[in-house]
Amino acid sequence: MSKIIGIDLGTTNSLVTVWEDGKAVCIPNAYGDFLTPSVVSFDGEEVIVGKAAKERLITAPDDTIASFKRNMGRKTLLKNKFTAAELSSFILKNLKADAERYLKEEVTEAVISVPAYFDDKARKATKLAGELAGLTVNRIINEPSAAALGYLKNTEKGRELSGDFDNHKLLVFDFGGGTLDVSLLETFENVVEIISVSGDNMQGGIDFDKAIAINYIKSLDKDPAQIKPQDYNIILEDAEALKRKLSEKKEASVKVNAKGYKGIMSLTMKEFAALSAPIFKKIYVPIQNVLRDSGNKPEDINEVIVVGGSGKMPIVQQYLKHILKKDKLYVYEPDKIVALGMGVYAGIKERDEDVKDVILTDVAPFSLGISTVNYTNPEKPLSSFIIPRNTALPASRTHPYTVLYDGQGIIKVDIFQGEEMYAEENRQIGSFEVNLHGLGKEGMLTYITFTYDLNGFLIVNVDIPDLEMTQEELFVDNELGLDEETVKKKVEQLKGLKLVSYEDEENLRIIEWGKKLFVQCPDNIKREISKKILFFESKLAEDRYEAIKLRKYLKMYFLNIEMTILKNLLENYEYDDSWLDEETRESDESFKRWEEDHKNDKE
C-alpha cells in the first residue's frame, strides 16, 4: 500500500508529514526547511511557490499572493484569475513533490487539515485543491483536532495524559498567521472527542503586524488607505520583525526603508499591548463561546495547548494564562503540531498497528438550517436550525416542515449557516428547489434531513411522504463543482502553467532574495547588489555548474546584508570580506574580474 501523506495547508506556512516507524515525521522541502511559505507567485507562464515566492511579495506584489486561504471557497483572487483552491493546488503540488522525493515513491493520497471554522464550501474547495494537485483527499481534519492528535499521540506527555479512561478536558488555542480556532475536547484512552469549537477566520497573527504598521503610518501623518501595496508589504514585514523582537525584549525598534515612509519604528511592550487590545477582545469571544457551549468553566480545563506561530508570542500566552486561570500552558512546536497530528492521521488512515485504534470525533462548527416563513414580517424569513452547532459528527437530523398553501408549485430550500434569528443575517451556503408539480396541499408534511459527514460535507434530503417524493442534494458549489468533468477541465487549464522545477527553485530563490534586498536596502549598496544578481544570472545562462558554486557565496553575501539590515547598521555599511572563507573568496574574486569586464557597459 502506498504511503498517505498528511498536509497542514496553513495560511502562512504549509507542511507535509508522513507516519514512519511509529511516529509522525515532517518532510523537508527543497531548502531543507520544514515550513514552506504559502505564497504563490506568477512569472509569465511560470509558477513560483514557497520561499522564492515570498521574496517576490516585495519585488512583484501584483503577481504574488499570500494568505489566500482566508478566501477559500469564496472569490477569485489575483486579478480575478485564480481561485484560492487553484492557488492552494500549486502549494500542494510542491508538497507532494517534496514527499515523493523523500519517500522515493509516488504519492496519490493525502489527508489535509482545515480550520475548524471552514464552512462546507471552503472544505470542498480544499478537497478540490488536492484533486487539482493530483491527490485524492479522503479525509479532511480540523486543525485543532489535528493539533490535539499531534499532542496526544505524538508526544510523551500527551500519551501519558490520555492513557486511561478518565475524561480529560483540553482546550486547544490555535492562533495562526491568519486564523484563530479555539476548541474544547475530551480525551480518554484511544478516543479524542471534540466537544465544541469556535473561531474567527479573519483573525490572526498578521493582525498584530497590521496594527503595528498602521500605527506607524499614522505616526508619520500619512493615510494608511493611500499607501502603495509594495510599500505596505515592506512596512508589514518590518512590523513583523518588530513584533518578533518584542517577544524577547520589552522595547524594540526596527528601521523602515520603504520609499516615503523611511524612519524608525519603535514600540514598548506597553504600547504594543495597547495597540493589540482590540485584537485581544476579539480573541476572547471564541474562548468564551467554547466554554459556554460545552458548559465548562476555566477551572474544568485540565490542559491548554497552544498551537500556531502567533501562539508563541509571550503577550498572547500571558493573556491566555490570565483568562483561563492557568499557571502554565502547553506549547510544543506550535508551528508543527498540526502537521504532526496530520501525520498521525495518515497513520490511522494507513491502518498502521500503532495508531490503528485511535478514534477522532469532531463536531459541526456552526448551526445549519433553512429559512422559514415569518408571518409577522414576510420580508425577513426566520432561521430554522436543523443541525445545531457543536453537534457530534457524523450527524443526521430530520425536521418536519409543512407545505404553505394548496397548489404550491415548488418548495425553495435555502440553506444557511450561522446562529442568527433572521435567515438573511446568516450566510447562505446553497439553495435548491423541489418541484411539487402543483400537488402541494396546505399542511402537507415535508421532512428535510441534513446529513453532515465526518469531513464536514453536507447532504440535504427532502422527503414528502404524501407525494412519495424524495430529492437528495449533495451540496455542490455553484462556482466550484466537484464533478469529474470540472476537475479535469481545471487540471487541463492549469497545465499551461508550469511549476518551477526543483533544481531551478534554489537559483530562483537566490535571485528573488537579492531583488528583495535591493528594494529594502539603502541606495549606497543597491548597485552592489544589482551587479551581483546580474553576474549570477549571466553565469546561470553560461555555465550552470559554475553558477551553483557561486550560489553558496551569494547566499552568505545576502545573508550578511540581511543581518545588517536587521541590525539597522546599513547607513555605515562598508563592504568587508573578512567573513568570507577561501572558496567563496575565490568566487568573489571571479566576481571582481567580471565586474571589471563589465564596468563600461554598465555606466
Next chain:
Amino acid sequence: MIKNEFESLFAILGLAPTNDLKAIRKAYSKMSAKYHPEENPEEWKKIHNAFKSLTEILNNEKGMEELAQIAFSEILDTPKEKNAYYHVKGQKAEELDKEADISIESFLSKDNYSFYRFWDDLEKSINEEDNTDETSDTSDAGFDIIREFVDAIDKTAEEIESDDEAEEAFWADILSIMPEEKEPEDKAEADRKRKERDDLEFFAGLVKKAYAEDPWLPDKTVLTLKSMNEFMTHPLYRDMLRNSKFLPMLIEALRGRYIENDLKKALLEDIVKTKEGSPDDSLNIFYEELKSVICEYNYKERRYRPTGTMIALSRAAERIKASRKK
C-alpha cells in the same frame, strides 16, 4: 424515550444498563477500535451515536426521567453506591462528624456548602474506579448506612418541625401563597364549594393539557405560567391537594418545563406535606412518581443542592416505602 430504546443503546455498546460513565467510555473505546470509522463507518456511526446519547442522558437532566423509570432502584441500591458512600464516610469521617454538629439553620442555609460538598464527594466517588476495599463487609453495612443517612435526614426534618422558627423559615414560602382555610358554614355554601371544586377539576385538566401539548409555543408558555400562579393561589388548592384523584395532574404539572422553579418547589412541598399523614391508596402511585421527581431534582441540581424539598421528599419516600413493606 421508552425503556427498550434506552436499553438498546446499552446493548449496542455491549453493556448492561449502568450509570457508570467510565464503564461506558471503556465499552465505547473497545467497540470503536473494533469497528473503526475508517473501516466500518456505518457500524461505527451506531456505536458513536449510542455513546453520545448515553453520555448526554447521564450528564443531563433531560434523560433523568428515562433513567428514573429503569434504573432508580438499581442506582441507589447498587453495592457500588454503597461502597462509594462508605468510601466517602471512611475517608472523611472527621469532616462528616463535624458536619453533624452544625446547627440546622446553617445546615440548610445557602451559605453552607458542607452538605453540598457531601453530595459532590458521593458522586465523585461513584465515578471513581472501585478502589474501595471490596473484601470488607459492605453489602449489608452499606445499606445500613444509606438508611442511617435517611434517618439523619428524617431527624433533621423532625427537628425543623419541632423548632418553631425553623419551621416557619422552612415552610414560609408555602404558607405565604396559601390562603387561609375556612369551614363551610351552611349547605348552600357547601354546594357552591362543590361546584367550584368541579370547576377546578376542569381547570386542572386544562393545566395538564397545556403541559402535555407542545411546550415550545411561546403563547402556551405564558398561559402555562399564568395558570400555574392562579392555580396555586386558588382558594380550593388545599382541597385539591387532599383529593387523591388530582394527584396525577399535580405531578404532571410538576413535570412542566415552564413552571418557575419556585412554584414547582412550593407545589412539590405542598404535595408531600399534605400526603404524608393520609393512609391513602394513591400513595403507591405516588411513590413511583415521587421517585422520579427526586431523581429529576437530583440531576437538575446535579446533586449539589439538596434543598428542603429534597430532604422532605427523601423522608416521605422512605416512610412510604417502609409502610409498603409492612
